[in-house]
Amino acid sequence: MKVYFKELTIVTRRSCELINITDEVKKAVSESGIKNGIVLVFSKHTTTGVFINEAEKGLERDIPFYLKKLVVEEDNFFHHHFFYKDGRMAVNAWAHIRSVLVGLHAIVPLKDGNVLLGGRENIYLAEFDGPKERHVVVQIMGE
Numbered sequence: 195m196k197v198y199f200k201e202l203t204i205v206t207r208r209s210c211e212l213i214n215i216t217d218e219v220k221k222a223v224s225e226s227g228i229k230n231g232i233v234l235v236f237s238k239h240t241t242t243g244v245f246i247n248e249a250e251k252g253l254e255r256d257i258p259f260y261l262k263k264l265v266v267e268e269d270n271f272f273h274h275h276f277f278y279k280d281g282r283m284a285v286n287a288w289a290h291i292r293s294v295l296v297g298l299h300a301i302v303p304l305k306d307g308n309v310l311l312g313g314r315e316n317i318y319l320a321e322f323d324g325p326k327e328r329h330v331v332v333q334i335m336g337e
């Protein structure tokens with residue numbers, strides 16, 4: 195069995211947004227030379243998500259909109275990230291909770307050199323606490 199590892203660097207631009215990374219994942223698969231196995235896509239950040247869904251402009255707005263409605267920012271959270279110089283607490287608990295709801299990885303089968311996504315399925319990185327530089331691991335295992 196062969197294992198191929200690639201780390202994608204993605205710079206996000208907004209506080210909450212979805213980035214379609216399907217083409218980058220397929221490029222890594224093609225570079226790997228592996229034809230059959232599995233593809234793991236894993237985010238290294240606890241305020242992001244990785245998921246598979248339909249690439250459609252409306253959904254790319256609906257999904258962040260409803261995640262924001264489910265986990266509102268105007269609440270009393272226990273989690274604190276750091277303190278500003280004036281003593282105020284910077285809170286990003288909502289970003290961690292949205293990450294828990296979405297999950298941090300996706301696994302896709304690889305067969306005869308093709309990533310077996312359904313016709314409408316695409317792989318997304320979800321940013322919940324941007325803008326930031328993010329790192330997503332693509333690991334391909336097989337032969």
Ligand code: ZN
Binds near residue numbers: 273274275287290
């Ligand atoms: Zn935090």
